[in-house]
Amino acid sequence: MLKLALNTTLAGTLALAAGAAMAQDYPDEPIEVIVGYDAGGGTDVMARTAAPFIEKYLGDGASLIVRNMPGASGQIGITEVANSDPDGYTIGTFNLPGMMARTLDREAGYDRESFTYLANVVNDPNVIVTPLNSDIDTIDKLIAEATENPGAVTVGMSSLGGDDHFMLIKLQEMTGAEFTIVPFSGSAPARTALMGGHVSMGILNISEVAEFQEELNVLGVAQAERSRFAPDLPTFREQGVDLVNGSMRGFVAPAGLPEDVEAQLLEAFNQLADDEEFMDAMAATANPVEVVTGEDFRALTSDLYDLAEGVWNETPWN
Amino acid sequence: MYGDLLSALPEVIGFTNFAAVVIGVIAGIVVGAMPGLSATMAISVLVPFTFGLEPLVALGMMAGIYNGAMYGGAIPAVLLRIPGTPAAVATTFDGYPMAQKGQGGLALQVAVVSSSIGGIASAFALMLLAPPLSKVTLLFGPSEVFWVAVFGLASIIFLLGGNVVKGLISACFGVFVSVIGSDPIYGSDRFTFGQLELLDGISIVILLVGLYALPPVIDLLETPLKTDGVSSSKLGTDPIWKSLPSMKGYWKTWLRGSIIGIWIGILPGAGGSMAAFMSYNEARRTSKNPQDWGEGEPEGVAASEVANNADTASALIPALTLGIPGTAVAAVMLGGLLIHGLQPGPMLFRENPTIVFGFMWQFLFGAILLVLLGGSLATNSFARLLNLPRPLLGSVIIMLMLIGVYSIHGRMFDVYLMLGFGAIGWVMDKLKFPLPPVVLGLILGAFAEENLRLALRIGRGDWTHLFSNVTSQILVALTVAVVVGPIIKRRVFDRRKKDKAA
The missing domain is CATH 3.40.190.10 (Periplasmic binding protein-like II)
Structure with missing residues (x-):
């Protein structure tokens, strides 16, 4: 874990150094969106529905390419995202509470610090x-x-x-x-x-x-x-019963994204939240939308992790 | 209930969907005509490629291949006494003697007409039985599904014929493969050796391609088939409509064969070859001239071919309604449905009526097209296919297999896995271990395990919950009958033999 954190920081610092030079014309090559599930599933539909809108808001002829890496309840895909270069050219879909629960019930190649949190889009x-x-x-x-x-x-x-x-x-x-x-x-x-x-x-x-x-x-x-x-x-x-819970799906990037790239991506996702056309497209695919971006998304993930950890410590489910 | 059936029709008649059936039937006849290549193999190789297609295009091709291959198997069976598919073994009994007498053309015409009739009957059975059954399936909770799976496993082991112990070993291997991956309840790893790729379990498609496609291909490359060319003199070249009137006396055989085929298709485990044998035996038993059978009696070809096509669509009845495939081919087709995100079961009929009912129509059209496409003219040219260079064919299939399996998830791991299963399949083939129990063991084993554990949770650990309702009890009784029946039958048979000897 320590080694992973070290690697992440190291990679992050390197990318930051390189980031300043390249960020002016971000994105100048296609952005890969890694989906940890098969094409046609709920998460995949979200990614493919959102992609053209993100392209629009990033501007400059940006292009997003969805790549499916299914397997192990999304773990193969999200591990790939966590370990890819934090240059803004690889982002991935992220599911809650599943992705956090997997860091508890099995050995995972990532943790909650491995990501730059972009936006949660669906809350079902x-x-x-x-x-x-x-x-x-x-x-x-x-x-x-x-x-x-x-x-x-x-x-x-x-x-x-x-x-x-x-x-x-x-x-x-x-x-x-x-x-x-x-x-x-x-x-x-x-x-x-x-x-x-x-x-x-x-x-x-x-x-x-x-x-x-x-x-x-x-x-x-x-x-x-x-x-x-x-x-x-x-x-x-x-x-009269205070129960709030749901399944959430969103987008993350590897931790240590160059600041201006992160800002550009967050800006695009923020605009997504107000796009009626996007809302309609999501409603048509039975996806209830609730966009939460950046720090709020990180906090949301953290809270869910704490809840899951508490449950895991008391009544582990495997 | 049947309204959706009609509303699915326009979709099926659309150009691409219809063309898919036509291509499927032609491809199926070709594949069936190649000794060693079967419908299961062809569809397994095809499934990964259908990923990018519209569901109905993909399913139409599968339905066409299934129907086509069941008839195609008759071509070498008649001309060379080499059954093109296992289901065509019974066709050789009278088909080959007919060809020797210069009636090969007539034999193939009888075969194609009978195949078509069997296929049409089966498609109607699927259309009529599946929708009402899909309503009843809500009655099937975890304990009932567990018993269906046990019944299916018992049938495939005990009814397949051949060596029961070898069948049991094959099934156990399949069940073991089903255990690999994450535990269905707790999600803990089982036999994954830390490989994330194994966590979701082993995909049925990968197992099928390896097991069913690789051994025949190795066979193709291993033993060059000497055909000496098929001389057209053996065929006899009357156009098909001229020989149709001579077949009208077969209606009883057709009816009997269809019913046997449909019933065998619905039962999990047994397949086309068993249907063909049963139909052939029954037809001979009731024939006025049983002494002619085996010497070139066209009705024998009719009996065998009608039954091996009648089990095609009906095998999908349990597959579509319960998600439990009755035969290996139905299992591959389920794989094809799943790849398109279509979950079999009662919801399929509700959420995707156009697809599920369209699929049924495609079975019907596939069967009708068989007569047109496999008619006299085409039959001649299909017979020449046997002269294709086998190494070329083998290498093309291997290439398709590798590309197909890689493209499912885009990873080499699956390709190595497929090749591993291919090696196992080849060894099993050589040692005469049956392959269908492996496939059903994988599918039904997973079903049985998961549903047993769910049922016990629902019953809160009380095992009597498994027997607590009538559906479960009937299924238990059927399972016992399948296991004990053949043993009793053999005992009685042996005693009679002894009595006769004494």
């Missing part, structure tokens, strides 16, 4: 759902049931150490209720099991249930305010 809030014929149709009933019969409520969700899992942990810590986790290999099979009534509740993301409101009871949305994506669904806060 968690929702709690129950099968349509279930008696548990409000969050209060759910909490009551799980408190009276500890472990009797089975929770279908996608893998451990993901946003769904942290959502459940927040709920457990907040209420003292106990649940039995049933981690499916993805949201789609979890949702199918819910529709078949094989598990008693599920934690999904709002983009995954928006079209299924007729077939599932949605108990609430874990977002501070109602989602522009599904405005009919009430938040948990409205119902």
Whole structure:
């Protein structure tokens, strides 16, 4: 770890020295965007949708080239980003809380200091759902049931150490209720099991249930305010439960980016946040947008890391 | 429920999507006609290349290849007594004697018409059965899916025929491969040796290309086939419409063969060759002139060919509805669906109706096109394909395999992995270990493990939860029947033999 930090600093210093000379005409070659997932997945769609807008705001004929490096839940791609030259010509997609959780549950070739945080773009809030014929149709009933019969409520969700899992942990810590986790290999099979009534509740993301409101009871949305994506669904806060959690996807660059390059990229992402055309394109691909840039994004990541670390120390999930 | 079926039709008739089926059928006949090359191999090699295509174009080609190859296998079976695909073994029984008598052309015409009829019946079965089944699949929770996987594994080991112990060893190898990668529940590494590339497990496509494509190619290069050319005198060259009336008496055989083929296709494990054998035996048993069978009875060709095509589309019924493929080819096609981000299961019918129903239409069109494209004129030229230089063919396929596998994730690691599986496949082939159990072991093993663990979590550690509902109980009973059935049958058979001897 120390060696990695040393390397990063060293590389950073070198790049800073070189940066001054080259930054005037940044970008003068194509910028590679490394996506740690297959083409066509949620993260890939975000990258490809955002790319032309970033090109527009960087100006000067900038071009972004998306490169998919799938594998190991995005870890192969993000490790590549962390270890590439911090010259602004390699950026990558970044998923929360997954990328931070992976630094805890396995040996990772990066940590939270390995990146220059550009912007989080998507925030897909968690929702709690129950099968349509279930008696548990409000969050209060759910909490009551799980408190009276500890472990009797089975929770279908996608893998451990993901946003769904942290959502459940927040709920457990907040209420003292106990649940039995049933981690499916993805949201789609979890949702199918819910529709078949094989598990008693599920934690999904709002983009995954928006079209299924007729077939599932949605108990609430874990977002501070109602989602522009599904405005009919009430938040948990409205119902007196302070639950906010979600799956986030954004862009990072390697740590030690030359300051002016970083500024230029941040400026482009800031402009992205106000682009209606971009918002529409994202809405069309079922991606709820919440742009958080620069230092705020770094702080957000740090908070999530601390939460994950606390959970990991108390109840490691593998 | 069937409304989506009609609305998918215009999409399928579009030029590119239709052209894909046509190309697929032609390619399939060519591949099937090459001894050693099978539909599974052709589709495995193709899958990585379909990545950049529209889903329906890719699926149309696969449907076409599947149908084409099942018929193509009959060409060398009739002309040379070399089955082009394993499924065409039963076609040699009467097809080759017919060719010896100078009726090779008629035999191929009977084969193409029968293949087409089998394929059409199978496509209809898929269209009619899959949509209602996809509604029922919501009943399949983790414990039911676990039993389906166990049933599938048991069928492939015990029903495939041949040596049960070797089948079991093959299946175990497949299940072991399924264990490599991160643990499905906790995400901890298993047998990855620190390789990040192995963390997601071994891709079915890589295993398939290695296992199914490399050994036949080595074979192609190893043993030059001496054909002495196929003389056109053996063929007989009546146009196909003239010989059609003589086939109308086969309808019973066609009907029986179709039903057998469709049923075998739905069952996990067994494949086209078993369907063809069963159909051939049944047809001979009920024939008025069983003594002529094996001496050049056209109805024998009809029986075999109708059944080996009737298992094509029906093999996709469990694959599309439950995500559990019944045959190796269906497994490759699932790989093709997954590569396009299409997750099989009930949601597929809902979220991508055009694609899933379009795919069904493509099976139907593929089967119909078979008669047109594989008709008398074309059959002559396909027969000449056998004279292509085999080393050239082999090297072209190897090149396609390497490029294809590399392009899936763009990494050499996968290529080495594929070559490793190829070596294993070649050794297994030489030692007569069956390959389909490896493939299904990989797929079903992963299913069984994950769903067993989910089911036990849902039952909170109570094993009786696995037997707690009727669907599970039926599946358990079926599994027991598959395992015990053949043993009892053999016992009874042996006793009868003894009685006769005494």
